[in-house]
Amino acid sequence: MLLEHPEASKLGGERRTLTILTSDLRGFTATSERISPEEVIKIINLYLGHMADVITKYQGTIDEFMGDGILVLFGAPTVKGDDARRAIACAIDMQLAMKTVNEQMKAWELPPLEMGIGIHTGEVVVGNIGSEKRTKYGVIGSQVNLTYRIESYTTGGQILISQQALDAAGQEILIIESEKEVRPKGVKEAITIYGVIGIAGEFNLILPKEEDIFCPLPEKIP
């Protein structure tokens, strides 16, 4: 049930259909144990800084930085009509922004970072949660957990979205490169997840193909 009254959020608690985006740096936790702590923080902050700029551009609400992970809400605190589209466009632009991040990594003589993103649309409870001394706008519900599970299937550079996110955005404006059935923990039946590489319409964004990223050899090795 959606509460119609604006004062409801003050009382604390609303049930809302949001589009949830989670991202993390694939393999970075293991890497973080092999490099200096200063480098770990320098890299994380480079990455989070660029991603925060992109997320702000698409009016996503950053709910949380957790290590190298980010939890972003579209549709809270303010509902807009195009939450799922903005989330997917944001994800593509985040992947595109990794080019700039990795140019800096190269300048620092560090290996490139790879990010995976999961997106799902579902009903959750939102509200101000916490103690007297510490309150935050938070989100509760199994759909948040499911978004993390979807993200866990990604490889570096990938964006995986649920059927619900696909339906909410409208399949006709998305460029899907893959689909697969998965059975995440805590979910009764197998679900289909889709690899998105582009969005048409006003956002008009597409990820370059892998061969565009890796320089082709100028001629065959004899």
Added chain:
Amino acid sequence: MLLEHPEASKLGGERRTLTILTSDLRGFTATSERISPEEVIKIINLYLGHMADVITKYQGTIDEFMGDGILVLFGAPTVKGDDARRAIACAIDMQLAMKTVNEQMKAWELPPLEMGIGIHTGEVVVGNIGSEKRTKYGVIGSQVNLTYRIESYTTGGQILISQQALDAAGQEILIIESEKEVRPKGVKEAITIYGVIGIAGEFNLILPKEEDIFCPLPEKIP
């Protein structure tokens, strides 16, 4: 390597051995989908409020509220000699405080809450992470993930600790009621985790046995 210089944290990034505590309400995410959103937030805030008071008493640093989950650090930003002991004492006192929480739940005519706690001691990177607009004191490393995995083995009312946390606290002052081998995801070999119900010494805390919680029948049912 531990950085000796206090200014290192300003530069951003230190490798530290911390004791990490994570807790969550077992089964609450599923419950949250059956009750009103106002009740979800009311319950979460009742629970977080009481837990925050206990955590503050044991000088733990609340790193994060994530839905009904809490991530607490002992040993950061300030290292103390008894981090693991304080973490374990804090966990026992958190479980004891659930009695007060559940008295309120009963007054609200709601079913009791059950919390699980995981504790682990290990080396992580700590520092101020985030973007220009939003920075927090954060923690990065596989030992954080391992703590969540340890917590995932708990049932309601339980405190499970790793071998490293047991060794750091000193087995001689702990009351252990169970041990088992588990093989968490992302860990090469099976690890032993211990169910703790009490701590001796200056903290001197013990969890009541289950039969003390459930009222015995005054006489046999004929």
